[in-house]
Amino acid sequence: MLDLYGAKVSSRLLLGTAQYPSPAILMQAVQESATEIVTVSLRRESVGGKAGGQFWALIQDLGVRVLPNTAGCHSVKEAVTTAKMAREVFSTNWIKLEVIGNHDTLQPDVFALVEAARILAADGFNVFPYTTEDLVVAERLLDAGCKVLMPWCAPIGSAQGPQNLAALRSLRGHFPGVPLIVDAGIGRPSHAVAVMELGFDAVLLNTAVAKAGNPVAMAAAFAQAIAAGRAAYLAEPLEPRDMAVPSTPVIGQAVFS
Amino acid sequence: MQVVVNGERRQASVDTLAALMTELGYIGNWLATALNGEVVPATERQNCRLAEGDQIEILAPMKGG
Numbered sequence: 001m002l003d004l005y006g007a008k009v010s011s012r013l014l015l016g017t018a019q020y021p022s023p024a025i026l027m028q029a030v031q032e033s034a035t036e037i038v039t040v041s042l043r044r045e046s047v048g049g050k051a052g053g054q055f056w057a058l059i060q061d062l063g064v065r066v067l068p069n070t071a072g073c074h075s076v077k078e079a080v081t082t083a084k085m086a087r088e089v090f091s092t093n094w095i096k097l098e099v100i101g102n103h104d105t106l107q108p109d110v111f112a113l114v115e116a117a118r119i120l121a122a123d124g125f126n127v128f129p130y131t132t133e134d135l136v137v138a139e140r141l142l143d144a145g146c147k148v149l150m151p152w153c154a155p156i157g158s159a160q161g162p163q164n165l166a167a168l169r170s171l172r173g174h175f176p177g178v179p180l181i182v183d184a185g186i187g188r189p190s191h192a193v194a195v196m197e198l199g200f201d202a203v204l205l206n207t208a209v210a211k212a213g214n215p216v217a218m219a220a221a222f223a224q225a226i227a228a229g230r231a232a233y234l235a236e237p238l239e240p241r242d243m244a245v246p247s248t249p250v251i252g253q254a255v256f257s
Numbered sequence: 258m259q260v261v262v263n264g265e266r267r268q269a270s271v272d273t274l275a276a277l278m279t280e281l282g283y284i285g286n287w288l289a290t291a292l293n294g295e296v297v298p299a300t301e302r303q304n305c306r307l308a309e310g311d312q313i314e315i316l317a318p319m320k321g322g
Contacts, residue, residue, distance in 0.1 A: 016322030026320075041321025042289060044263040044314065048282035052317020056287045059318070069321045077294065084296040085289035085316055156322070206322035 002201055004148055004179055005094065005126035007065065009036045012196070013226050014067065014181065015219070016206025023058055025215050030062050033219035037065045039096055039204070041072075042086050056089075067128060069096040074109070076116045083120055095120060096150070096183075098130045106156040106184075110137045114144050121145025130183050133167040135174060142178065149178060150204065153195060154185025157207040161191035165198070172199045189218075189225030196229025197237055258309045274313065275302035289316045 001008040015035040020026040030038060040059060045052050059066060068086035073079040076099065083095045099116055101109030108131055117127045121144055129141050133151045141149060151171060154160035162168060163185070171180060182195045183204040192203045203226055212218035260269050262281065269277050274290060274297055290297045291314040297305050307313075 016320075018320040018322045020320075039321050041319045042316040043319040045283065045288060045317035047262075049317070050285070052319060053285045053287045055320065056318040071321055081291055081294060081296055085291060088296070088298055089287055089289045089316070089318060 002179060004037075004128075009065075011036045011223070012202040012230055013223055014039065014183075014202060014204040015209065016204070017059065018206055019210035020215055023055075026210075027058065027062065028216045029209055029219040030064065032216050033209070033223050035064060035223075037067050038062065039067045039069050039206070040090065041069050042082060042089065065094070066090050066092060067094050067096050068092065069130075070098045072100065073098060074100050076112045076119070079112070079116045080119050083116075083125060084123075087125070093124055093126045094128065095125050096128045096130060108132060108152075110134065110140075113137075114140045117141055117146050118144035128181070133164050133171060135167070135170055138171055138175065142175070147178065148181065149175070150181045150183035152184040153182050153191070154187075156184040158185055159187025159208060160185055161187050162194055165194070168195060168200070169198055189221045192222055192225045193229040193232070196226055197232045199233050202226075258307070260307055260309075260311045260313055262313045263315055269307060272307050273303060274305035274307060277307060277313070278302065278315065283315050285317070287318055290314065291316075 002012055011034050013033050013035045014037045015030060015033050016039045017026055068090050070079040070082040073082055079099045097117055099109045099112040101107050110131060113129055117129050120127050127146045128148050128150050129146050130150050131137055138149050153162040179201045181202040181204055182200050186192055186203055186205055187208050205222060209215050209219050258269055260267055271277055271280055293312050
């Protein structure tokens with residue numbers, strides 16, 4: 001079981017709720033993925049609008065935990081204010097903390113991220129920081145009170161897959177007891193397998209499922225991949241070797257000469 | 258008085274946030290509010306006095322990644 005701020009979850013797939021072709025397909029994808037945690041956001045409601053209420057009812061029907069995000073925030077103040085509003089609406093201390101620093105790459109502003117994380121952790125939030133794979137930033141986030149880290153493996157929505165496996169491996173090695181969730185950049189189930197085999201605790205997906213030709217089938221494929229990657233990590237994979245090593249016994253081999 | 262709600266100018270004939278929300282048709286327990294950048298919890302909207310030019314944000318749950 002994965003322990004996230006005291007919550008025990010079986011599924012190691014966290015799923016975003018944006019960009020699906022329809023609410024019905026979103027619901028089916030969530031069910032097929034067997035996820036126990038979905039991400040949501042807060043946006044301006046139109047006058048007399050019911051869209052927010054309808055969406056919230058749909059999510060509540062799914063019976064999963066929600067992880068509200070601060071997507072689109074570019075400053076500490078925006079992120080902290082959004083987090084506080086999310087806490088009230090969604091009745092949870094969980095917050096996926098995003099403070100964006102670059103429009104093109106949606107790279108987190110890690111300096112503002114650490115500051116916002118410190119403010120929110122001190123205010124009782126359970127912070128899930130969307131960060132880079134930088135080891136020192138990770139240490140600062142833990143110092144700030146984060147007990148979970150969510151490094152990207154490539155830019156949000158890029159589907160590039162892990163761009164810096166060495167750094168991800170280093171993170172895993174340095175923080176053996178900290179839940180590490182790869183958030184952003186996964187495009188295919190093979191990418192998810194790769195990071196799970198490194199020992200990452202979970203994967204957060206959205207675009208890779210929602211924008212697939214068949215989001216429901218892709219949700220199932222990712223669920224299997226993540227489970228396989230986890231099982232492989234626990235089974236301790238062989239490390240690559242420079243030279244060939246025969247698998248068939250050499251002793252007892254016939255001699256024909 | 259004039260206030261700004263979700264980025265749009267609005268004429269308000271009432272002087273609390275709770276009354277303004279009713280006047281504009283913002284009804285629902287899923288809404289979150291902020292006044293001039295500060296969070297206003299639902300329980301405090303009745304006592305939240307508005308002034309000319311106030312900036313109000315009214316947010317709701319939405320899909321997100």
